[in-house]
Amino acid sequence: MHSFTEExxxxxxxxxxxxxxxxxxxxxxxxxxxxxxPSVTDMLKRMAGKKLVTYQKSKGVKLTERGRQVAVGIIxxxxxxxxxxxxxxxxxxxxxxxxxEQLEHxxxxxxxxxxxxxxxxxxxxxxxxxxxxxxxxxPKSKAVLLSTLKINEQGTFTGVTDHTAAFLxxxxxxxxxxxxxxxxxxxEEYDQTYTLQLKGKKEVVVSFKVANSLLLSY
Amino acid sequence: MHSFTEExxxxxxxxxxxxxxxxxxxxxxxxxxxxxxPSVTDMLKRMAGKKLVTYQKSKGVKLTERGRQVAVGIIxxxxxxxxxxxxxxxxxxxxxxxxxEQLEHxxxxxxxxxxxxxxxxxxxxxxxxxxxxxxxxxPKSKAVLLSTLKINEQGTFTGVTDHTAAFLxxxxxxxxxxxxxxxxxxxEEYDQTYTLQLKGKKEVVVSFKVANSLLLSY
DNA sequence: TAATATAATTAGATTACCCTAATTTAATTT
DNA sequence: AAATTAAATTAGGGTAATCTAATTATATTA
Numbered sequence: 001m002h003s004f005t006e007e008x009x010x011x012x013x014x015x016x017x018x019x020x021x022x023x024x025x026x027x028x029x030x031x032x033x034x035x036x037x038p039s040v041t042d043m044l045k046r047m048a049g050k051k052l053v054t055y056q057k058s059k060g061v062k063l064t065e066r067g068r069q070v071a072v073g074i075i076x077x078x079x080x081x082x083x084x085x086x087x088x089x090x091x092x093x094x095x096x097x098x099x100x101e102q103l104e105h106x107x108x109x110x111x112x113x114x115x116x117x118x119x120x121x122x123x124x125x126x127x128x129x130x131x132x133x134x135x136x137x138x139p140k141s142k143a144v145l146l147s148t149l150k151i152n153e154q155g156t157f158t159g160v161t162d163h164t165a166a167f168l169x170x171x172x173x174x175x176x177x178x179x180x181x182x183x184x185x186x187x188e189e190y191d192q193t194y195t196l197q198l199k200g201k202k203e204v205v206v207s208f209k210v211a212n213s214l215l216l217s218y
Numbered sequence: 219m220h221s222f223t224e225e226x227x228x229x230x231x232x233x234x235x236x237x238x239x240x241x242x243x244x245x246x247x248x249x250x251x252x253x254x255x256p257s258v259t260d261m262l263k264r265m266a267g268k269k270l271v272t273y274q275k276s277k278g279v280k281l282t283e284r285g286r287q288v289a290v291g292i293i294x295x296x297x298x299x300x301x302x303x304x305x306x307x308x309x310x311x312x313x314x315x316x317x318x319e320q321l322e323h324x325x326x327x328x329x330x331x332x333x334x335x336x337x338x339x340x341x342x343x344x345x346x347x348x349x350x351x352x353x354x355x356x357p358k359s360k361a362v363l364l365s366t367l368k369i370n371e372q373g374t375f376t377g378v379t380d381h382t383a384a385f386l387x388x389x390x391x392x393x394x395x396x397x398x399x400x401x402x403x404x405x406e407e408y409d410q411t412y413t414l415q416l417k418g419k420k421e422v423v424v425s426f427k428v429a430n431s432l433l434l435s436y
Numbered sequence: 437t438a439a440t441a442t443a444a445t446t447a448g449a450t451t452a453c454c455c456t457a458a459t460t461t462a463a464t465t466t
Numbered sequence: 467a468a469a470t471t472a473a474a475t476t477a478g479g480g481t482a483a484t485c486t487a488a489t490t491a492t493a494t495t496a
Contacts, residue, residue: 005453026474039454041475046452058461058474089332099326106320114307223483244444257484259445264482276444276491 002052004105007074009033009043010052013063014071023060069136073112076132078104079125080115086126087119093126093178094168109134127168128159128178128215143215146182146194147208154183154197155216162213174204182216220270222323225292227251227261228270231281232289241278287354291330294350296322297343298333304344305337311344311396312386327352345386346377346396346433361433364400364412365426372401372415373434380431392422400434 002010012032016024026044030037048055052067063071081103085091091099113134116122123139124130132138143158157180160167175198176182185203186195192208220228230250234242244262248255266273270285281289299321303309309317331352334340341357342348350356361376375398378385393416394400403421404413410426 003452027472035453036455037474038456038476043453085329089329089336091332099324099329102324102326106317108317108320111303111307111317114309118307221482245442253483254485255444256446256486261483 001107002050002070005043006047006050006052007070007105009047010063010067010071011074013053013061014068014075017063023062025060029061072132072136072138073109074104075138076134076136077106077112079129079131080112080119080122082125082127083119083122083131084115087122092172094165094172096126097163097165124159126178127163128157141215141217143217145212146184146196146214146216147211149184149216151184151187154181155218156180157182157214158217159215160213161215167210167213170210174206175202176214182214219325220268220288223261224265224268224270225288225323227265228281228285228289229292231271231279232286232293235281241280243278247279290350290354290356291327292322293356294352294354295324295330297347297349298330298337298340300343300345301337301340301349302333305340310386310390312383312390314344315381315383342377344396345381346375359433359435361435363430364402364414364432364434365429367402367434369402369405372399373436374398375400375432376435377433378431379433385428385431388428392424393417393420394432400432 009029012029013024016028016032020028026037026040029044030040033040044053044055044061047053047067051064052070053061053063055061078100081100082096085096085099086093116131116134122131128143130139130141141159144155145161146155149155157176157178159178160171171177177199180199183197184194185197187193188195192211193205194208194211195203195205197203227247230247231242234246234250238246244255244258247262248258251258262271262273262279265271265285269282270288271279271281273279296318299318300314303314303317304311334349334352340349346361348357348359359377362373363379364373367373375394375396377396378389389395395417398417401415402412403415405411406413410429411423412426412429413421413423415421
């Protein structure tokens with residue numbers, strides 16, 4: 001089995017590859033892992049030895065297929081446990097991240113699959129992030145940032161790109177709820193604030209920062 | 219927080235104190251932890267430094283009150299997760315131990331308490347072992363070994379002292395089920411085999427080894 | 437009680453993961 | 467292209483948890 005640390009590196013590399021392109025830099029990894037660069041160099045050598053990543057001196061890292069499988073497996077665990085915490089234990093969506101960070105490292109495919117079944121094979125976690133299936137296939141999301149919509153366009157609120165408790169709290173407070181319809185009623189040229197119509201005709205004004213962190217589907 | 223290793227030492231010391239008396243020997247601990255004696259000596263020094271145990275060179279270990287609290291907390295986690303696995307995920311009682319060994323180390327009192335509530339505040343795990351409450355109080359069991367009963371005495375099967383999958387499987391196969399009544403119909407002088415009447419009048423013959431691993435309550 | 441056997445400790449190493457300081461490699465600017 | 471800046475690596479160390487081999491302390495038995 002792999003250590004928790006290795007698994008966390010794999011997850012971090014996976015996410016950086018998703019958002020920042022194929023090859024991941026030592027410094028970027030150091031930042032998200034909260035360690036210093038030499039620790040990363042060190043770790044990458046060990047992980048390359050185990051064929052979890054391909055690593056070339058000063059040229060960054062990529063996951064191998066095996067590394068990707070492990071990473072996706074952990075993401076699957078993470079998101080399923082988040083669903084468990086929210087659906088079964090009544091946690092709120094802004095409270096579950098740290099607990100899921102622990103639970104994701106429980107090693108048992110069988111447990112993961114039984115949990116999946118118990119939860120009714122959910123497609124997404126409480127933040128709208130898709131849950132990989134047991135073969136490590138993660139459905140490509142067709143959701144789009146609210147900030148790309150034009151006036152009078154609309155969609156269903158299906159996810160966020162900012163997972164901080166602060167942001168999620170703001171959404172709760174302001175009346176955003178996953179699955180609800182959202183319509184763009186106005187965009188202010190000057191400062192790019194968006195006027196949105198939420199479910200029940202409620203209108204709210206949000207900053208570009210917010211509009212750029214909301215995912216809508218059709 | 220404490221490391222998993224520390225927590226496992228604490229649990230082991232706690233259990234050895236329960237069964238073998240107040241003071242625990244290095245060698246006993248080495249055996250149950252599956253490590254060699256010098257590793258134990260080493261670890262005990264570190265743990266004594268953290269005030270989790272009191273340790274005197276060549277005189278064995280005892281838990282401090284703090285150490286006991288941590289140990290009981292882990293046992294609480296372990297047993298609650300076992301209930302979860304059996305009641306909610308349909309695991310069998312002989313399959314849950316290793317998974318619970320992982321889950322017990324999830325650090326969150328809040329999670330433990332929410333899980334407890336979700337499970338309906340169970341009093342015992344799937345093997346009949348009592349679950350400590352949130353204050354670390356573990357109810358003293360009044361159960362008694364079947365091997366201490368005389369002919370025609372009876373009780374309710376409420377626990378086991380052997381938790382191996384092999385034994386639990388044997389019980390399943392033979393028709394023992396937690397909560398059922400058991401009556402002693404005969405005891406063979408020669409080899410100490412017990413003839414038992416199970417629920418539904420079914421009679422079975424078991425060895426002393428088995429009779430000595432079953433707990434009954436009245 | 438002296439001799440022996442068992443248990444526990446010390447000494448010295450190893451591995452995983454992390455650090456700081458110094459150096460090298462790569463990228464950017466002049 | 468040379469000089470400067472930024473990124474990455476090497477060198478050398480530290481801690482937690484383990485090991486083996488050697489030594490000391492305790493317990494048992496003659």
